[in-house]
Amino acid sequence: MQQTSPRRSNRERTETTRTALLDAARTLIVRNGYAGTSTPEIASEARVTRGALYHHFADKRDLFRAVLEREAEAVAAQIRDATPAAMPAMEALLAGSLAYLDAMAIPGRTRLLLVDGPAVLGLDEIAAIDAAHSARTLQEGLEAVMAASGDRSIPIPALAVLLSAAFDRAALAIEAGSEPNDFRSAVLRLVERVVASVPG
Amino acid sequence: MQQTSPRRSNRERTETTRTALLDAARTLIVRNGYAGTSTPEIASEARVTRGALYHHFADKRDLFRAVLEREAEAVAAQIRDATPAAMPAMEALLAGSLAYLDAMAIPGRTRLLLVDGPAVLGLDEIAAIDAAHSARTLQEGLEAVMAASGDRSIPIPALAVLLSAAFDRAALAIEAGSEPNDFRSAVLRLVERVVASVPG
DNA sequence: ATTAACATACAGGCTGTATGCATGCAACAG
């Protein structure tokens, strides 16, 4: 039996309660989806009441957004760790791509960030979350690489958008049970081929 | 005022009622999302009661699936029309890609098929709907083109999956207000570059 | 006569809000 220790600062209480709610929401939403997860269930799993949930978050959607922010930050951190600033541009681009796939392989992340997230929060809000957490972006990586090659046949912003979509789909395919190495190599070759300077 | 004509066969009644429900659901879900659309609203918009809705469809989710099937079939038909069987493989591949973007430019389709659909029905069910309606697939087009070039550096199934993701994202970007021609040309160049045989 | 095509009524569950209570905490008094 867990006994509430009689002396806890308000900051501590808030911290533990918020974390418990975020963890509970993540677990249940990954398992049953956003719509299939009720706030009574979340509160019960977190060992608090719905009162605590609605004290710390504006509504169910706001709790979900907080879950996604935590998740997006974790993904961004994994990519940062894999691409130190000293790394050459092309190497960083490929390493970052693989790091993204690895980060998204944490169970539930694809469902949270790529499926339920866009439907519940909308594409704009998801884009804002991504933008807020990914420091060195794919677009910057492409710019660094393609500046050298002098290739201008595809505008880089559009290219970054399309490649990022391919990465997302690769992550989904891997989570769905496809052979990870098939998609890892496919993503690497796709990037290589796309940034390769046109001969002549 | 619309007066129910006194003599209508059951087949006619079913047809008109089902169509009215599908149209109403499509309109409202495109506007407010699946979760933001209630069955009372749908029934009201279709000028019937919820009884009719639950008579023709197992539940709200089943109605939504029927909406998506109709939508997916319309997309597939537009692509078929743009790629007659006599067309050379590479030309058909590029024409089909553009036809997909055009088809997905019909307002609401990206939300239905790419955002709410996967979240509500799940990725598997969406994949099944796509598979059931698209006759000549992207994968077949790639196989036809790349068989000639003899290029095997990326497995074609994985490549088809990744390219299709890029197409989807392009469609979303266009619906979100990006310049359509930027993404049309980006998609064309992406396909060209990916299927281009490696020199040597 | 039977069945299809609905309309109406009902039960349970969920969301968000309003309200109440206990505890931390800051300021001031002594």
Add this chain to the structure above:
DNA sequence: CTGTTGCATGCATACAGCCTGTATGTTAAT
């Protein structure tokens, strides 16, 4: 520096409204 006082914070409980799915009743086609 300590005790008291008053407010804010953290949370639990109760309530209102809506929504979904089902059960039941009624009319019209076959």
